[in-house]
Amino acid sequence: MSDMSLRVKFALILVLALVTTLIALPREDKVFKLFGLKNVTMQVKQGLDLQGGAQLVFQADLSKVPASKRDTSMQQLVTVMQKRANPGGTSEVVVQRQGSDRIIISLPGEKDIAAAIARIGKTGNLVFLEINPTTGAETPTGITGNDVESATADYDPQTSQPIVRLQLKSGDATKRFGEVTTRINQNSTRLVTLLDQDVVFGPATVSTPILDGTAQLQGNFTIQTAKDTADLINAGALPVSVTLVEQRTVGPTLGKESVSKSFVAGVIGLTIVALFMLLYYRLAGVLAVGALFIYTTTTITLYKLSAFLPGYTIVLTLAGIAGFILSIGMAVDANILIFERLKEELRAGKSFVAATEAAFDRAWTSIRDSNVSTLITCTILYMSSGSTPIIRGFAVTLGLGVLVSLFTAVVVTRTFLRLTIRQAWGRNPKWYGVKTEDVE
Amino acid sequence: MNIIGRRKIWYSISFLMIVPGLISLFVYGLNLGIDFRSGQMSTVAGDPNAAVIRTVASDAGFKDVQIVVAGNQTQIRFTDPTPQAQHEANHEKFKTDLASKGIEELSFDSVGPTVSKDIAQSAIISLILVSLAIVAYIAFAFRNAPQPVSPLSFGVVAIAALLHDALFVLGVFSILGHFFGVEIDALFVTAILTVIGFSVHDTIVVFDRIRENLRREKGTFEHIVNDSILETFARSVNTSLTVLFTLLALLLFGGQSIHYFVLALLIGIASGTYSSIFNASPLLVTWHNFKLNRKVKESKKPAKG
Numbered sequence A: 001m002s003d004m005s006l007r008v009k010f011a012l013i014l015v016l017a018l019v020t021t022l023i024a025l026p027r028e029d030k031v032f033k034l035f036g037l038k039n040v041t042m043q044v045k046q047g048l049d050l051q052g053g054a055q056l057v058f059q060a061d062l063s064k065v066p067a068s069k070r071d072t073s074m075q076q077l078v079t080v081m082q083k084r085a086n087p088g089g090t091s092e093v094v095v096q097r098q099g100s101d102r103i104i105i106s107l108p109g110e111k112d113i114a115a116a117i118a119r120i121g122k123t124g125n126l127v128f129l130e131i132n133p134t135t136g137a138e139t140p141t142g143i144t145g146n147d148v149e150s151a152t153a154d155y156d157p158q159t160s161q162p163i164v165r166l167q168l169k170s171g172d173a174t175k176r177f178g179e180v181t182t183r184i185n186q187n188s189t190r191l192v193t194l195l196d197q198d199v200v201f202g203p204a205t206v207s208t209p210i211l212d213g214t215a216q217l218q219g220n221f222t223i224q225t226a227k228d229t230a231d232l233i234n235a236g237a238l239p240v241s242v243t244l245v246e247q248r249t250v251g252p253t254l255g256k257e258s259v260s261k262s263f264v265a266g267v268i269g270l271t272i273v274a275l276f277m278l279l280y281y282r283l284a285g286v287l288a289v290g291a292l293f294i295y296t297t298t299t300i301t302l303y304k305l306s307a308f309l310p311g312y313t314i315v316l317t318l319a320g321i322a323g324f325i326l327s328i329g330m331a332v333d334a335n336i337l338i339f340e341r342l343k344e345e346l347r348a349g350k351s352f353v354a355a356t357e358a359a360f361d362r363a364w365t366s367i368r369d370s371n372v373s374t375l376i377t378c379t380i381l382y383m384s385s386g387s388t389p390i391i392r393g394f395a396v397t398l399g400l401g402v403l404v405s406l407f408t409a410v411v412v413t414r415t416f417l418r419l420t421i422r423q424a425w426g427r428n429p430k431w432y433g434v435k436t437e438d439v440e
Numbered sequence B: 001m002n003i004i005g006r007r008k009i010w011y012s013i014s015f016l017m018i019v020p021g022l023i024s025l026f027v028y029g030l031n032l033g034i035d036f037r038s039g040q041m042s043t044v045a046g047d048p049n050a051a052v053i054r055t056v057a058s059d060a061g062f063k064d065v066q067i068v069v070a071g072n073q074t075q076i077r078f079t080d081p082t083p084q085a086q087h088e089a090n091h092e093k094f095k096t097d098l099a100s101k102g103i104e105e106l107s108f109d110s111v112g113p114t115v116s117k118d119i120a121q122s123a124i125i126s127l128i129l130v131s132l133a134i135v136a137y138i139a140f141a142f143r144n145a146p147q148p149v150s151p152l153s154f155g156v157v158a159i160a161a162l163l164h165d166a167l168f169v170l171g172v173f174s175i176l177g178h179f180f181g182v183e184i185d186a187l188f189v190t191a192i193l194t195v196i197g198f199s200v201h202d203t204i205v206v207f208d209r210i211r212e213n214l215r216r217e218k219g220t221f222e223h224i225v226n227d228s229i230l231e232t233f234a235r236s237v238n239t240s241l242t243v244l245f246t247l248l249a250l251l252l253f254g255g256q257s258i259h260y261f262v263l264a265l266l267i268g269i270a271s272g273t274y275s276s277i278f279n280a281s282p283l284l285v286t287w288h289n290f291k292l293n294r295k296v297k298e299s300k301k302p303a304k305g
Helices: A003-024 A028-034 A067-085 A111-119 A172-185 A223-235 A252-306 A318-347 A352-383 A391-420 B007-026 B051-060 B084-100 B113-141 B151-180 B184-215 B223-252 B258-302
Strands: A054-062 A094-098 A102-108 A126-131 A140-143 A148-155 A164-170 A190-195 A197-202 A212-217 A242-250 B039-045 B064-069 B071-079 B105-113
Touching: A003 A252, A003 A391, A003 B007, A028 A111, A028 A223, A028 B184, A054 A111, A067 A094, A067 A102, A067 A111, A094 B258, A111 A223, A111 B084, A126 A172, A126 A197, A140 A172, A140 A197, A140 B071, A148 B051, A164 A172, A164 A223, A172 A190, A190 A212, A197 A223, A223 B071, A242 A252, A242 B084, A242 B113, A252 A318, A252 A391, A252 B105, A252 B223, A318 A352, A318 B084, A318 B184, A318 B223, A318 B258, A352 A391, A352 B113, A391 B064, A391 B071, A391 B113, A391 B184, B007 B151, B007 B258, B051 B064, B051 B084, B064 B258, B084 B105, B105 B113, B113 B151, B113 B184, B151 B184, B151 B258, B184 B223
Parallel strands: none
Antiparallel strands: A054 A102, A054 A242, A094 A102, A126 A140, A126 A190, A148 A164, A164 A212, A190 A197, A242 B105, B039 B071, B039 B105, B064 B071
16 A cells, blocks of 8 residues: 555544544533534433333233224324323433334333323223213213313312313314203203213213313312323323333432443453553554544444434443443454464564565454354344343444444554554564564 | 364363253253243342341232342342232332332332243244354355365354353353342343354354465364464453453443343353364364264275175
């Protein structure tokens, strides 16, 4: 390779190192400010086991739904659960389908898990029934939660009890409700309203027909349960009933502890590996540590950048951190393969230039084959990890680590080494762990 | 140094390392966690009084209560006999009762039977898929390997080394499970798969050198394999050392939640280094000699007809 293009490559690597270091730093927003970019923050997205929160899996009961409509039911389920899990639309709640009949919901930072489960998992089936007081017969009126335009929590002006006010949809729904209430009024029957089999209104007589589509529910509410009920009705009923089949909750203290401990473990692990490389491979070790540094900053930069790609965001879990730290070991492996080979070629009496090129050529097949087998494992882990995000996180960070390490070990280290051996001081076998008397 | 010549010693060491675990696997099996057998697990801070925990758990109506101290945390495993809809309310009561006794719940996991069946199924499927994919890849990567070894023998021997490592880890965890209550969870499967990947990674590097030397050197197969092992020895040991250093740092300083996951990786990778140097390549020689012997015997048979 010509001197010129080697220098260009080296310059590009330096630029990459500088840019990724700035982004990878924990306070990257301060750095961006220097360049006039205000309020640009980048975060490595943390999984539930690191930031605390809950992961819930609900199983839908599709036994009563015909096969052709199951897909639609599941889609509706996701929409309604999304509204319930995240009423304001502000938090980072994720609601996804899992397999054919499950919904997986992650609630980062959620503190009251029990309330969240109740809020999300209730069917929310609102029905209005007409009751004959003498026979006790119940007849559906045809008015359901689907006819409700909006529900709001309020206080009853007379009793000051918390209630839920309903406004039915204008037009047909309001007209039908008017007919029903007129009939109940004339027949002196009773109106009862049930929410998931719980009585929330009545049974009571209707003194005057309601023609404006308003109704109210009084179910022994506190103001909080009244608000929750209003949210439930607003989000709409679930198309099918669901049961909670899996729950994983991590408290915030455990998460914080895990982050700080993993950070310490990562720094210690990296330091030991760097020291080992320096002591064993001397000058080549310095180059490897440089490559390892670029490897680390590039990987963290990719984690941070992935947050801007919805759907491809890398969520760092505890197992993911283990995958990252493990991939450091694998990144170094490629360098070890090359340097061991370099030593052999130097001992065989080759010139530095010839030995370097031979080392990279010969080590390449080993590096390629061994990394492909790790990538195969990662791909299969990723694809079969549907029900366990923790495994997916591990597969992603390890796989990404292997790919980045291929780049740093081969491109970065090779450029560094080629430049070094052009200098007189860089051509001393001793600096590569080869004794002069061993050279043939 | 003659590694191949002493292969019977290396095989014996492997045998001695694996047999206790195998016996434990057959006698005690694996201590399956809630990921595989369903149930609930509450992890609390510190090492609180077990009698207090048991009272609180039985007040909440929980059955099969098991208390295992793991580092600076304590795992309380139980099953809730009530219908699934009431589980959360029961757990809420349990958690508040614990809190009133000054015991802080750090995390809570609950896995239903349908989910645990799925996790177990996907674990087995991924184990099989990973093994098959790796044999296929090795057979493909070594398709041009010069005689006298067939590409398939590289693949099969790599699988033998991989089984060695997987069985060793499984055996150790069977013993840990029986005597120390350590459970196998979904993460453990990940550890096994990673160990498998790493084991093959390590084995391939030696095989790669064997293939290269077969093209360049003259001499007996045994001699070439021995040279290849020696030439890659420093690399194998150094790579494993760097990985083991990082894992050791995680084991000693990392979070408690991944303690056994890291331990599984650590012993699996140590075993993987051993098997790639002392088992995989010597096995290639054993296989080769076995085939040679058979050919010799066949040629000695009087020709019929």
